[in-house]
Amino acid sequence: MRGRGWMAVAAATAAVIAGFRLLPDDPRWTTAWQVAALALLAVLVVLTARLSRQVTGQSRQIRELARTDELTGLPNRRAWNEELPRALEHARREGTPVCVAVFDLDRFRQFNDEHGPAAGDRFLKAAAAAWHGALRRVDTLARDGGEEFAVLLPGADLDRARAAVTRALAATPLGQTFSAGVALWDGAETSDELVARADGALYAAKAAGRNRVVAAGAGAGPDAHMRSSA
Structure with a gap:
């Protein structure tokens, strides 16, 4: 559709130029054709502007789709990798402080085996919506892939970030749970280093029995908040 629109603009412009060359050598014809040509060119300007807006809008949609997880509608890894350095x-x-949390659903493969992949997909959609509602409006929840998710918590210290992720844990539907690690940016480390510390806390949460949020600490042992299984 867009290609045909641009072809119509080009064809109409060519017709105006060709018609002007074929005019009789008569000032009255020339004036009449000029008026008609100006009217047609005005239409072409409007059409060109409309097509340009369509192209811009479609390009924006394509960029947004490239940054969105198809299943859950959450930002995907590409969007996360763009947003975290900016934050x-x-x-x-x-x-101001900023925290990162990473979490992994507990025994999700077992859930898929028992209920089937379609049920697993429905659960992921429902869980993403529940977690999004439990987090703060300024937080960014992203799907890293599979059953792995990440949260960017701007303006939150470690206690506030851990509390937000604990609320998300409590909101997980169908009695399912996740293990999470939270890390506070130290003001100097890179994005990868920050996420690696959060990953380390996530592994500690799994090793401690899953179903909990563990905060990455500097030197001291990690502090954990546990939610009882339903």
Whole structure:
């Protein structure tokens, strides 16, 4: 549709030019054709502007789709990798805290085996919606892939971030649980280093029995909050 629109603009423009060359050598014909040509060109300007807006809108939609997880509608890994460095830079400029949480559904493969992949997909959609509602509006929940998710918590210290993720854990539907690790940016580490510390806390949560949120600490042992299984 868009290609045909541009072809119509080009064809109409060519017709105006060709018609002007074929005019009789008569000022009255020339004036009449000029008026008609100006009217047609005005239409072409409007059509071109409309097509340009359509192209811009479709390009924006394509970019957004490339940043969105198809199943849950959450930001995907690509979007996460773009947003996290920006959040750290903003925190550096403003002198505000920022935390990252990573979490992994507990025994999700077993859930899929028992209920089937379609039920697993429905659960992931429902869980994503529940977690999104439990987190703060400023937080960014992203799907890293499979049953792995990440949360960007700007302006949150470690206690507030851990509390937000614990609320998400409590909101997990169907009695399912997840294990999570939370890390506070130290103001100097890279995005990868920050996520690696959160990953380390996640592994500690799994090793401690799953179904809990563990905060990555500097030197001291990690602190954990556990939610009882339903």
